[in-house]
Amino acid sequence: MEGLEVRISDITVFALSLPMKQDFAISGGTVGDKSRGAPHVYVRVTSDDGAEGWGEARPSPRWSYETPETVASTIDRYLKPALLGMDAVDLQAVHSIMNREIKPGYGSGQPIAKAAVDMALHDLIGCATGRRLADMWFAGFRPGISLSYLISTPDPAEAERKASDAKRKGYRGVDVKLGLDPAADADILEAVKGAAPDLFFRADANQAYTLQQAVKLAKRMERLGVDVFEQPLRANDLFGHAELRRKTSVPVALDESIWTAGDLVQAIRAEACDTVVVKVTKMGGLSGAKRCGELAREAGLGLLGGGLTESRLGLAASAHLFNCLGITEPADLNGPLFLEDDPVEEGPTIDEGSATLPDRPGIGCRISTDKLQAFFLK
Incomplete structure (x- = not known):
């Protein structure tokens, strides 16, 4: 250019x-x-x-x-x-x-x-x-992305129903929100794993626990085969996360702890995580998120893609980036699960556990005024 x-x-x-x-x-x-x-x-x-x-x-x-x-x-x-x-x-x-x-x-x-x-x-x-975004990043265009099914409920029975629904609809992974009722979290983990034993299992606490609570729950996760324990402790508690890693074999992912490349460097120095959650919104946009994703890869860390009920515009932008970064696990781009409608006139098409991305310049969405x-x- x-x-x-x-x-x-x-x-x-x-x-x-x-x-x-x-x-x-x-x-x-x-x-x-x-x-x-x-x-x-x-x-x-x-x-x-x-x-x-x-x-x-x-x-x-x-x-x-x-x-x-x-x-x-x-x-x-x-x-x-x-x-x-x-x-x-x-x-x-x-x-x-x-x-x-x-x-x-x-x-x-x-x-x-x-x-x-x-x-x-x-x-x-x-x-x-x-x-297209892929062309701007000198990457190959990939037309699709796998989505995870988000489960957010304090009721183990409802969690089991949702996990069964996710499996029936062809989702490859579930993202389970913990901490809504900490007393029920172990039962929720059991219910989801029992209903969908073969799906990628991402347990996200959103900073809900103390170190002692997190260690105890991580031991249960080890027995169940949970794939990743996301942001169990407060965002600024890097050394607590490092201690948790020493006490569990479940990979620890950081989300709220990492907003910038500088945050990521501190997490790497503290040996606070195995995996980094890449989110376009929290990382200041596509520029910052791409920088964090590439730095994490160079440090040998895993990557997960995430969002927070963005519409199809944010979903498309994030999905293009996740494909560029080579993220293969189902992405937590859960807007379609929760939003009834959005202003996108033409954009990605959602078919339960997958999205087909627009093959047009830029992000590829057209907005209805x-x-x-x-x-x-x-």
């Missing part, structure tokens, strides 16, 4: 509430429900020649300090004025400007807001140049 310039002429923010099929909760609380929907923020970046790119943020105060209100105001009041007129192709300079306007603190400084802009810029560059207006957050 030598000599190419794609100048940013406008950035528009759409704060949305997308309808949900069912409630969704993690150990920290509810992140979306049928009565109020789920908060999403869409971002459109327009170039001076009229090309458009779209990005998505999925904020929730249950898993970070960013909310729909802060994401929208951060982009509209701080990032947009600083980015207008910049060359979208120079993503390194764009991120430098975003980090100047919103300083990194302990973390990267409003990474969810920055992720939506970064995603939209990737889409814009692809659409302006006629190249009519649906955007119908889903405006009131």
Whole structure:
């Protein structure tokens, strides 16, 4: 793309509430429900020649300090004025400007807001140049991705029914949320494994446990054959995770502990994990997530792909990246399980445990402006 310039002429923010099929909760609380929907923020970046790119943020105060209100105001009041007129192709300079306007603190400084802009810029560059994300990354295009089935319930009987449903529908893996009722977690693990013994089993605690609790539950997981224990302890407890690794043979994955490449370096130094969960939204966009994934691979760590009920726009962007990184385990891109509808007019098609990705420039999705207006957050 030598000599190419794609100048940013406008950035528009759409704060949305997308309808949900069912409630969704993690150990920290509810992140979306049928009565109020789920908060999403869409971002459109327009170039001076009229090309458009779209990005998505999925904020929730249950898993970070960013909310729909802060994401929208951060982009509209701080990032947009600083980015207008910049060359979208120079993503390194764009991120430098975003980090100047919103300083990194302990973390990267409003990474969810920055992720939506970064995603939209990737889409814009692809659409302006006629190249798919895979082409932009000098990787082969892969048209499909395997999805995991998310189970989030404190009721072992319901967990068993959902696991049976996942197996019947052809899913290759399940992602089981723990910590909703810690007293029931061992029974939930037993129920899911009994109903779906051959599926990849990802047990995600979302920081629910103390080290003593995690060690005890990990021993049960060893006997059951759980494949990975995700984020059992507080995000900042790297040494606790390292201690857990010494006391169990179940691979430990870190999610909330790793938002930046710097976080990943600290986790590697502490020997705190076997696997890293790559999420576009938390890692500041496709740029940061790709950097973390490549660094983890070089360090000999495993990779899992994740998300948080993104719509088909975020799902498509994430899936393209996971394919580029060579992630083969089913990805926790669970939006289709929970969302009733979204503003995507043309995009990935979902067939239970798999998604077929659009073979078009950029992310490959087309957005309906009519649906955007119908889903405006009131």
